[in-house]
Amino acid sequence: xxxxxxxxxSAEEQIFSGQALMVYAPAVMGEVGIAPRHTPLxxxxxxxxxxxxxxxxxxxxxFISGGILEVQPHLVTVLSDTxxxxxxxxxxxxLEAQKRAEDALADQQSDLDVAKAKAELASAAAQVxxxxxxxxxx
Amino acid sequence: MAGGKEIKTKxxxxxxxxxxxxxxxxxxxxxxxRAQDQMFATRPYAQRISDVVSHVASSHAExxxxxxxxxxxxxxxxxxxxxxxxxxxxxxxxxxxxxLNHIGDLDEQGIEIEVATFGTKALGFFKRIGAKVIxxxxxxxxxxxxxxxxxxxxxxxxxxxxxxxDVIYLISNEFVNTMTQQPWMxxxxxxxxxxxxxxxxxxxxxxxxxxxxxxxxxxxxxxxxLVYQAVVENVACEMxxxxxxxxNATDNAGAMIDELQLIYNRERQASITQEISxxxxxxxxx
Numbered sequence: 001x002x003x004x005x006x007x008x009x010s011a012e013e014q015i016f017s018g019q020a021l022m023v024y025a026p027a028v029m030g031e032v033g034i035a036p037r038h039t040p041l042x043x044x045x046x047x048x049x050x051x052x053x054x055x056x057x058x059x060x061x062x063f064i065s066g067g068i069l070e071v072q073p074h075l076v077t078v079l080s081d082t083x084x085x086x087x088x089x090x091x092x093x094x095l096e097a098q099k100r101a102e103d104a105l106a107d108q109q110s111d112l113d114v115a116k117a118k119a120e121l122a123s124a125a126a127q128v129x130x131x132x133x134x135x136x137x138x
Numbered sequence: 139m140a141g142g143k144e145i146k147t148k149x150x151x152x153x154x155x156x157x158x159x160x161x162x163x164x165x166x167x168x169x170x171x172r173a174q175d176q177m178f179a180t181r182p183y184a185q186r187i188s189d190v191v192s193h194v195a196s197s198h199a200e201x202x203x204x205x206x207x208x209x210x211x212x213x214x215x216x217x218x219x220x221x222x223x224x225x226x227x228x229x230x231x232x233x234x235x236x237x238l239n240h241i242g243d244l245d246e247q248g249i250e251i252e253v254a255t256f257g258t259k260a261l262g263f264f265k266r267i268g269a270k271v272i273x274x275x276x277x278x279x280x281x282x283x284x285x286x287x288x289x290x291x292x293x294x295x296x297x298x299x300x301x302x303x304d305v306i307y308l309i310s311n312e313f314v315n316t317m318t319q320q321p322w323m324x325x326x327x328x329x330x331x332x333x334x335x336x337x338x339x340x341x342x343x344x345x346x347x348x349x350x351x352x353x354x355x356x357x358x359x360x361x362x363x364l365v366y367q368a369v370v371e372n373v374a375c376e377m378x379x380x381x382x383x384x385x386n387a388t389d390n391a392g393a394m395i396d397e398l399q400l401i402y403n404r405e406r407q408a409s410i411t412q413e414i415s416x417x418x419x420x421x422x423x424x
Contacts, residue, residue: 068355
């Protein structure tokens with residue numbers, strides 16, 4: 001089966017570099033699945049997880065809090081704003097962040113605060129979802 | 139024994155200075171290693187994003203982003219990256235010399251400049267030469283974060299988009315190796331990507347949601363990553379330059395102490411000889 005080269009990088013470090021059968025990424029218009037020989041595509045990403053199908057039922061998860069996805073027929077590049085390995089995520093910390101964001105949203109002060117809180121909430125919720133999925137797997 | 143005590147005091151003070159420079163050398167050496175690690179860690183992102191930008195530049199998009207379009211230059215912006223602290227040899231001075239040369243060239247063409255500075259040294263320099271500083275960040279610390287550099291870059295980019303400036307340059311230091319750092323200048327905007335020869339056939343991306351939004355986000359990140367890379371590299375340069383400068387200072391202090399010690403010993407020997415001859419002379423007189 002053909003594979004596609006995947007590069008995941010954040011401003012601070014290289015996260016992943018290797019081959020995969022399929023790549024799933026949270027594009028702003030909805031999740032996209034990319035198989036080898038996909039037509040060129042470029043899209044911003046929203047906070048969520050990038051999932052790689054490694055074959056033999058093995059999968060890799062990476063949490064990203066936004067970024068840019070570029071697809072060339074033989075290369076997928078994920079430019080993550082901050083990418084953390086899903087294994088490193090601390091569920092408690094993520095839940096706490098989610099709660100903080102919800103609290104902030106509850107007492108709406110200004111538009112700016114609300115927008116910030118919403119962004120934080122989306123990011124925290126995506127982290128929690130990523131952890132739950134990981135739990136189910138193991 | 140004339141001057142013996144003064145020489146002793148002088149030796150002690152040089153020794154104190156030597157202790158300080160030796161300590162600073164060691165601190166700089168360890169910080170340099172960390173800064174170098176950070177520099178290498180940020181390279182993959184810079185490499186990937188410049189690949190993507192060169193793909194974009196060689197695509198045949200229906201929309202050309204303003205950051206990709208050259209226009210006649212009336213005013214120029216400069217992003218200058220310097221250190222916060224001194225005692226790092228000629229690092230900043232060399233960079234300022236390069237900047238001055240470039241500003242001179244621009245001046246001859248009647249182009250005015252506006253500057254965004256990183257680090258207190260650049261801020262001081264550009265204020266002294268009377269340049270218009272529109273944004274500055276200082277006290278960046280030894281491990282800069284990308285959040286810290288966005289402000290001043292945005293300030294210049296906004297001016298570029300409004301048409302107030304027509305080109306933005308980046309001046310900083312390049313880390314060649316531990317012994318060598320070179321002042322380095324590049325053009326940030328309009329972006330001059332290397333075209334990818336493999337992608338020369340006619341093609342274009344699928345843009346989601348639309349090309350303007352995607353390119354805005356991409357090019358902004360690209361420029362930020364270039365500046366971030368320069369800031370991180372400059373920290374490594376600073377530490378390497380300081381290490382070298384402090385090593386030289388320590389060596390010089392050592393040489394100075396040796397010389398002073400020699401003078402002190404001669405002085406002491408002379409005074410002893412004099413005393414003996416006085417005693418002998420006195421004994422003979424009796």
